[in-house]
Amino acid sequence: MPSSESGSVKRARGGETALTLAVLATLVAALLPVVRVARPGAWLVGSVVVAALVLAAGFVARRFRLPAVAVTLIEAAVWAAFMTLIFLNGTALFWIVPTPETIREVPDLFTTAMQEIALGAAPLQGTKSLSFLIVGAMGLLAIIVDHVIVTARMPLLACIGIVAVSLIPAIAVPREADVPAFVYLAVAVLALLRAETRSREQPVERAAERTVGVPATAIGIGAIAIIVALVATPLLPAPGVRATSAFGPGSGIDATLQLGDDLRRPASVEVLRVWTDAPGAPYLRATTLSRFDGAVWEPDRLRSVSLATGPGLGPVTVAADIQLSEYKTTVQVTNLGSRWAPVAYPAVEVTGLNGAWTAVPYNRTVLSQTASTQGQTYEVVTDVPRPTLQQIRALQARSPDPLDQTTALPDHMPTIIGELAKQVTADATDDYDRLTALQRWFRGGDFTYSLNAPVENGFDGSGAEAVAKFLQQREGYCIHFASAFALMARTLGMPSRIVVGYLPGSATGDKVDNQQVYTVSSQLLHAWPEVYFDGLGWVPFEPTVSLGVPTAFQPASSNPIGPTPGATPGATPQPTDSAAANPNDPNLVRDHEASGTQTGSTNPWPSLSIVFGILLLLALPAVARNVRNRQLAAAARAGDTASAWTIVQDAAIDLAIPVAASETPRGFAYRLVGEYGVPPAEVNTLLVAIETASYAPRRASGFLESDEVTDAALAVRASLLRNAPASRRLLALLAPRSLIVRPGSMYAAGAPKSRAG
Known part of the structure; x- marks a missing residue:
């Protein structure tokens, strides 16, 4: 009997070693999806090391037959010592013993990390504060999982928690399913369940679970994880903020051109209120995207200056004979947590923002690394160019910088894009007419606005291949129209970019300072293209069928005293006074965005799904x-x-x-x-x-x-x-x-x- 008992203990200890290694492998599998949120760096190594140290401490403590509470306390001490050594050693005793000053540093690191997550764009840089948050969370997760699996003997509960943690990055930054990472996680979970069963000492119980318990429950939990990851997760409403706040109140602005998920949400909330002395509600821009690598349009990362103490946005420079009209627009943020402040274009002055905000003169946008738009009210002054039709026809859509990335095209771009651009503009004699020909072609009736068709046919994106499919099927939403227009303009040698912002809102009937108040909903999040004209600047166009106001300039002879502000869009498309009767009026098509169909009927399938x-x-x-x-x-x-x-x-x-x-x-x-x-x-x-x-x-x-x-x-x-x-x-x-x-x-x-x- 003694030899039998000794053999049983040896097997149990060997099983605990395998179990500890299986727990570590499963934690690493849960950590890998974080790479889509934060750039790989020292935090990745630190997370693996802290998990290994915590689990090793628990393993050694159990060898001495210590109580479960003591094991957990030892693991917590190892975690605290590691975090202090790596991140807080400057104020600690012997680099590992926290002092009161060390503890006071923790809230600042945590707050900074939360701000970086809330206001940064994925993938985030692995700063000290963000690394502190991820590594610390990994250590705490290791302590919890070790207790639940090894002490409480509840491996299924721990595995469900690990799978849930691994899904968070995928929900925060939606992309195609990472099949290899998911397979690794599934294998690690099944191996963990098997290792936990073999670590038990009772022969009869182990035999029972080996014969049926492990296969049944392992297959069951594997099926649950697969269904949640591949079926249920895409049905969840996407977060309103991928590049803004994931924790604070309010919707957000997607600067990655993944607007489809936002527009397909069944719920619509008011995000802004706007009043202006302009003839109509303006488009509001958040940021621009100029660099295109063939798969995605990337937000511009350009030189910025302090909005409060720097030179600001600077004056609008146009040819001497082109008229500028000044307008003032007030933006009141009601439910939008964003690092970009939506502004009318071209802004020359922005006042009233609280916090550290910077201006980007290149695209006349306003952003902050530490502040949010939520609850802000600010005023935007714009100088809108008003060229006549003859003046803009005389200008060339050419960039003064030959190395400008706004003319770059990816290698191996589908030929249909360039061929259609030449075909549609064959009869035009100047750049402006070529662009308006493209605009008329998109809005002329051959294309259909739809939020659902592109998803069903697998081209819910803005890459070159997605644009080619869109041009063949001729059904999509603003991303497809804007991307197609911008790429077609580049094939004609014209510099183009894409703007992300909001369509003009709808009138509320309220007035402030005798100015009409417009409400802007989350469903009016929009993308549109711009083309650069030498001597005028960036001119927006509106190719999306049934949305917005198409760009059009009037001949000088039709208005002897100058261009009509409400009829000529200048640097941003403006609705005319008769927009209420215009089928392209954004006030009339808001339901199209909300419902995902051109007719405004409700599609029940997303809700039923x-x-x-x-x-x-x-x-x-x-x-x-x-x-x-x-x-x-x-x-x-x-x-x-x-x-x-x-x-x-x-x-x-x-x-x-x-x-x-x-x-x-x-x-x-x-x-x-x-x-x-x-x-x-x-x-x-x-x-x-x-x-x-x-x-x-x-x-x-x-x-x-x-x-x-x-x-x-x-x-x-x-x-x-x-x-x-x-x-x-x-x-x-x-x-x-x-x-x-x-x-x-x-x-x-x-x-x-x-x-x-």
Whole structure:
């Protein structure tokens, strides 16, 4: 006997080593998706190291048979010492012992990291504060997971938590599924479940779980993870802020041209209120995108100057004979947390913003690294160029800088883009007419505005291939129209870029200083192209069918005293006074953005898909429980008595009946008969079988019929469910605790209760 016990302990210790390594591998698998949010760097190495140190400390502490609380405290001490050594050693004793001054530095690092996440654009730079947050969170996750798996023996619960953590970056920065990373995570989770089972010391319990428990629950949890990651996650509403606030209030501005998810949201909220002395509500720009690598348009990262103390945005420079009209626009932010402040174009002065804001003279935008637009009210002064039709026709759409990236085209661009650009503009004789020909072609009736068709056909993006598919199918939304227009202009040798911002809002009927107040909703988030004219600057165009106001300039002869401000868009398309009767009026097409169809009808499928996904998720525990019961019963009929006993233990756990490790099978069986009214004959049959299998395994074979033992276990389970209160029975069926709570664990044990009802 001593040698047998010694061998059992050695196997258990070897199993704990494998279990610790499996936990580390699973944590690393959960960490990899963070790479899509933060650029790989020292934080990645630090996260792996801190997890390894924490798990190693717990492993060593358990070798000395220390209590669970002591193990957790030792792990926490190792985590604190590591974080202090790496990030806070300047104020610590011996570089690892925190002092009060060290502790005071932590809130500043945390606050800075939160601001970087809220206001930065993914992938974020691995700054000290962001690294502190990620590495610290990884260490805490290691402590929690180690406790839940090794101490509480609840590996399924820990695995569900790990899978949920790994999904957060994918939800925050939606992209195509990273199949290799997900496969690695799934393999790590299954290996962890297997390692946890083998680390147990009880031979009978281990045999039972090896035969059915691990395969059933491993397959179940794997299926749940796959469904959540590949089916349910795309149905979730995308976050309003990928490059802005993920934690604070308000919607956000997507500067990555992934606007489709935002526009397809069923809910629309007001984000801005605007009033102006201009003839109509202006477009409001947030940022521009000039660099195109063939797959994505990237936001401009240009020189910025302080808005408060620097030279600001600077004056608008145009040819001497072109008129400038000055307007003042007030923007009141009601529900928008963004690092970019939406401004009318071309802005020459922005006042009233609180916080550290900077101006980018190149694209006349305003942004901040530390402040947010939420709750701000500010005034924008614009000098809008008003060239006549003859004046703009005389100008060339050419960049003064031959190295300007606004004319660059990717290698191997689909030929359809350039061919259609030449075909559509073949009859035009100047650059402006070529561009208006493109604009008329897009808006002329051959194209359809749709938020759903591009997704169904796999080109929900702005890359060259997506543009080529859009030009073939001729159905899409603002991203496709803007990207196609900009690329076609570049094939004609014209500098172009894309602007992200908001369409003009709709009139509310309210007035401020005798100026009409316009409301701008989150569904008016928009993208449009601009082309640079030498001597005039950047001129916007509106190719998106059924949205906005197309760019058009009037001949000088039609207005002897100068261009009509409301009819000539200048540097930003402006609605005319008759826009309310215009089918292209943005006030009339707001429902198109919100509904995702051109007719304004409601598409029920997104909502139904979400409801179906939620119902599917709610049903998964019951399905997994049923599958496990069937596999346990099959194993029991094949001669595995431990599986029959597990059927009864799982049913008790589901009904909140204590299943303590310290209680013998006989004591448990007597309690089921005396307190919960199960049939004594079936319990006795099951008890004799499990005791014989445990203490006289050689006699077990042929002692009782397997079918008889299995039927007894199923009868006891049915009796437990039948005698339980209806509410408890329903909860046991829909949310079975036995999927995550193991018999004999601290969460399965408890003070025995008398049967209610």
